[in-house]
Amino acid sequence: MWPEHHVVAEDLERICAAPEVPWQSLHGRTVLVTGATGMIGSALTRALLWYSLTHDAGIRVLAVVRDVARAEQAFASPLAAAAPLTFVAGDVRSFPTPREPVDHVVHGASVTSSRDFVTRPVETIRTAVGGTERVLELARDKGTTSVAYLSSMEVYGSPDGSRRITESTFDTLDPMQVRSSYPESKRMAEALCAAYATEYGVPATVVRLAQTFGPGFALDDARVFVQFARSALEGRDIVLHTAGESEQCYLYTADAVTAVLTVLLAGEVGQAYNAGNETTYCSVRAMAELVASRLGPVPVEVRVDAGDAGTRGYAPTRKLPLDTSRLRALGWSPAVGLEDMYRRMVAAG
Structure with a gap:
């Protein structure tokens, strides 16, 4: 989605004007993005290309994708023909090495479906661990300047909310629970980033993202x-498949993009950074109530039907009040709150 819609145009302009992002360091550079057709990867790719085109910055993007035809459709627009975008076809675990230099890498390829975490746990683990190893080996071979791995707040397990979640606050995960395929493999991928940074000098950082959404869904x-x-x-009741007691922060897509770029270009090697909008912290039930009362043409009800919850791959109840002070110390701050996240997603949908 290019800026045919005013919401998308506003987001691109705000990202490209973000004072915390040292854009000058990207001029004339090549950025490789895995997961480039995913929500965050596509938004990041568009922002890089938009900045390059509107600032004559010469930023080139290599987008690792499994389906080139789908990717060409996703990025199709009159502007795309002029954009310095090249698709690299392949699975994230085995994509071919580009011939050109790779100055920066954003590794966002991941299994993201909660149902897949319980129905395809092996693939979930292999994608996270094998894909991250492939990306880090590429960065090592190319002498890449920086790498940002997109991780998840799920690495923190299931805390009870009694303390704020800093980058060193971890709760237990049970590896014998099949849904742990996702958070455990994310943890292992983070450990690979730290290991490659320490042993091989690969300049890897980690961004632990809160649940992110916005235009593009x-x-x-x-x-x-x-x-x-x-x-x-549609004026229908919102049906919860759990009691909705989990509490967490959320993050608007454009705010996630500025967070990723800030860590990529200004983060400390070997460090992880929480990225979330702390003002959005609420329970799933409270978020459903907000949407039910304010988003549609008329208010609707929120009710619970937990009949098939076990097959949906939902995380266990957790309370994750993220502390984003480490990222804020780099100058970053989110701009869009929860209700506006929904309104902007729907407006541009």
């Missing part, structure tokens, strides 16, 4: 926050 997407929006817009 189709309203038939299966993710919970999209289901909430779809129900409200």
